[in-house]
Amino acid sequence: MGLKRTVRLGEALRYRGQGPMLAFLLHRIGGVSMVVFVGLHMVASFVGGDFGRFVNGVYQHWLFQAYIYFCALFHAINGLRIVIMDLWPKLLEHQREAIWLEWAVFLPIYALSVFWLARIGLGG
Numbered sequence: 001m002g003l004k005r006t007v008r009l010g011e012a013l014r015y016r017g018q019g020p021m022l023a024f025l026l027h028r029i030g031g032v033s034m035v036v037f038v039g040l041h042m043v044a045s046f047v048g049g050d051f052g053r054f055v056n057g058v059y060q061h062w063l064f065q066a067y068i069y070f071c072a073l074f075h076a077i078n079g080l081r082i083v084i085m086d087l088w089p090k091l092l093e094h095q096r097e098a099i100w101l102e103w104a105v106f107l108p109i110y111a112l113s114v115f116w117l118a119r120i121g122l123g124g
Contacts, residue, residue, distance in 0.1 A: 019099040027078045030071035037068055062121025066114045073113075077106050 044055035058064055081102050085091055091098065 019096050023078055023081075023099050023102070026074055027082075030075035030078075033068065033071040034075065037071075062117045065121075066117050069113055069117070070110060073110055074106060077102055 040055060041059070044052045081098050085095065085098065
């Protein structure tokens with residue numbers, strides 16, 4: 001018997017992989033979100049008109065900026081962790097510790113950025 005290669009979303013969400021699985025899912029969600037963001041941005045710039053103004057209005061909202069910043073920053077830091085693990089395979093034994101370090105780097109940077117985005121977005 002081989003490994004089961006097709007995993008449905010419900011099964012993936014029930015999986016208790018904790019840190020590595022969460023990093024895997026957030027990396028994929030962040031990548032797809034950035035692709036949709038750039039694609040929609042290009043379509044809005046070509047179409048223009050009311051649709052372009054609506055999309056730009058969404059982009060300028062501080063909550064959307066906080067979301068897309070989360071996606072980009074997490075994707076970058078997690079990608080750096082993956083590259084380091086690929087370059088030095090012996091570090092794979094310490095993958096969970098590397099994920100904790102990743103969160104320790106990510107959270108303060110993101111929290112400070114969201115503080116400033118919220119402060120500016122809420123008129124402070």
